[in-house]
Amino acid sequence: MATTLKIAFDTDPVSLDPHEQLSESTLQFSHLVFDPLLRWDQNGQFEPRLATKWERIDNHTMRFFLRKNVTFRTGNPFSAKDVIYTIQRLKKSPDFRAMFDTIDTVSMVDNYTIDVHTTYTNPLLLNIMTYVFPLDKTFYQDQDQIIKYGETFASQHVSGTGPFILVNRELGSRMELDRNPHYWDKDSAGNVDKVILTPIRTDSTRLAALLSGDVDFIFPVSPIDIERTKKVPNIQLVTLPSTRILLLHMNQKRRKEFQDIRVRKAINLAINQSLIVDKILKGYATPAGQLSPDRFLGHINNLEPEYNITEALALMKEAGYEDGFRISMMAPNNRYMSDEKVAQAISAMLSKIHIVVDLKTLPKAQYFKEFDNRSADMMMLGWQSDTMDSNNLFEFIIACTDAKTGMGAYNASEYCRSNIDDDIRQANREMNPERRLRLLQQIERTLYKDAAIVPLYWQSLTWAAKDKVKIKDIVNDQNYPHIGDLFIEE
Template sequence: MKIKAILFVFLALTLWNPATGTTLKMAFDADPVSLDPHEQLSEGTLQFSHLAFDPLLRWKQDGHFEPRLATHWQQIDSLTMRFFLRNDVKFHTGNALTAEDVVYTIRRLKNSPDFRAMFDAIKSVSIIDSTTIDVHSTYPNPLLLNIMTYVFPMDEAFYQGNDQIIKYGDTFASRNVSGTGPFIVTTRELGSQMVLDRNPNYWDKKSKGNVDKVVITPIRSDSTRLAALLSGDVDFIFPISPIDIAQAKKAQGIQVVTLASGRILLLHMNQKRRKELQDIRVRKAINLAINQKLIVEKILKGYATPAEQLSPDNFLGHISDLKPEYDLAKALQLMKDAGYEKGFRISMMAPNNRYMNDEKVAQAIAAMLAKIHIKVELKTLPKAQYFKEFDDRSADIMMLGWQSDTEDSNNLFEFIIACPNPKTGLGAYNASEYCNPSIDSDIHQANREMNPEKRIRLMQQIERTLHNDAPIVPLFWQSLTWAAKDKVHIKDIVNAQNYPYLGDIVIAN
């Protein structure tokens, strides 16, 4: 599919033709399902957003914020934050970025099924002048700046009237792009290749990035993806399978970069689909039958951390005494006590190209549950098909990975654990259909609590309740691992959120 573009954009690209163009050839395990930055709250969408769009501010590697389209910001009062925009930014169409575009974008985010829960904290946005806006919160919010890293201003004149958001739908916004980002989408063949050319009018003249073209090829197979790097067909890959890391490290001219992350992998157990899962003894038995440490050691080769809660140890909600517990004898006794000594059959779905060795992890879990006489009918799917099935809650047990959008425990709770509410967006990824009003109350309080110590207590209380109720199975926090040719300086542009800032990447001559 060819992306529609304004004629003069192509003319600009033709005139801007450096003598020594540098191309970055990348291979991901999958490509983004849509070009609409608000259709799906996913890692693939956000990676693409950092290519074709720009945020108001973004995370630095040290965990602090870096100004981007907003030059700076200031707190006006307890409910109002003022943002000052750059005045030299143009969209890919040539339209100038103004405060109206930012207001339009935030309003669209508030209407997005996937993003609205996060942006519900924003009551309204008012325009002070063409480069200044005030963001008004519904209540004092300790995470407002964290939320604003998800505002990638869209070109209102380009999208207006054609901006409906339909998940997995064929819309104007899912096929056409006008952002302010460092690259312009020129060609996209879904499932095959996406080509982006350097934006000749990009505002960030201080960036050291020297890549003129990015070619992204989805390669589902881990071994094939690594082979493409080793043969020189691509320059940069993600992810690299744990079983391939040793080979990559031994290869001449190849570098491997690994970072710990807060991405939690978990299983949802749907209590509405199966009466067996309504019994806490069965849910606890499933938790006890799954050996997280063995999965990390044998399948992930140590490139993850076994989990017994959602919050990693650098998040406020983390409880240090909650450790993974594997006890097969206790699990069997719980199954017997619940009246399921002979077990039962259950369906399970997982992706096969989304998380690190996800299919192998799912297969190992099925084998572990067989030891307590639960016969798992496992189906794995590519990412593009899997998440539609996830949204439809198509299996009794479903796998999910989640990176906190705000680098805070409460974001995990809002999307994965809160009672599902289509109007607010809370619980949008709660495929267990679990609903505990006390947790929802704590989530709301934590979003308003400005005292860090009180926030800690609230979020740790949620973690403790989840541990006691066992509605999910926390598996592990996944490490992020990239591999590239030595001449590609990836250490400078990768981060724990896994949004490589490719506009700033340097390839040595």
């Protein structure tokens, strides 16, 4: 009898092209239909996938040995040429380019061995290689242009080596996948034959679908529903702390007020992170005074969020804005946990220092187009470090925006300090952990002193499923559930 898994997540990928958007839903999809060279296991260690092992040849070269007898959905055999092709394409992707900038060339040793050559020593090369989900070169080449939110061959057709094959997709309403009968991983405990993924934006509707038995597995569970869900028989709840930071960008190009450090500090002091975490997120997050969570090298123990309305008002007065001003703010309403409610609370908090907020919230697909266009004075962003390292946060969110290198691709503050960029570049090549730690903490300290952004909190991840669906074994703190390995009890 076929085992079907019905999933309701809050969103589905905007495209089938794994290189179009660097987002959680894209990566979740990639783990379903493609396979990475290696991936993180639940203990934060690297696990071989399409690469069976790797070794360092010299300071600038890492050799990867590839799995044999693997085929793509088309039946084309997987080999070194597909990996080389994929990395070259990643280097051209607007969203992934900055991460892959460190890779100079990839050379073929033989059909199942490649050498990755970096432009400089890189302490995070293996972290980066978890993003290489080899594409079927024969299938994609010559029709592989990447256009964000565009209609392209790759955004509508897919050929991977993954545990599932896409059989049907209605954008925004349903995705159907069947087990790949030729999947290479015969040791996997996974017994799911069919996956039906339905995006359900509203928290209460998503939970209702689980409780009524319409779906088997949901993410996320709203903080206000967690206690109630815990009491429901035959339903399990799994929560993990994550390293995803939520923050606000203050656009210094759009608003001269934000160029004044006193105003930026006042905004930071007016926002009460602890209250947001307690009241809206019901404790399922950790208030943040910096970007780096405590398991990252850049984390500084005593950098806590500060809340002080009196001091904030004094700073506004000193900066000449005693009467305040009006700003526009945008946030998504289906991307992060209770994102719309959090944005509304922040608007109310800023009104106490006479900043009137015109808030507009949008579904994820529309929101990120506006974010890319820097359409509001203040914008919300959540970021899960791609490399599980502080420097990824810095190079995407803080670095001066540079379309050529992809640095600062998500810097909607338009904040730019060349000395920070120098430290980011240095940290990307520093192999000595002590020196690297000092560089990353130096960046974190500068951002804090500059009040460059408003760190809000690190969000916890909460999934719920029917008891027979063994999700505990396949969820992780990056939220790329390894559904290919999911076991469902009959």
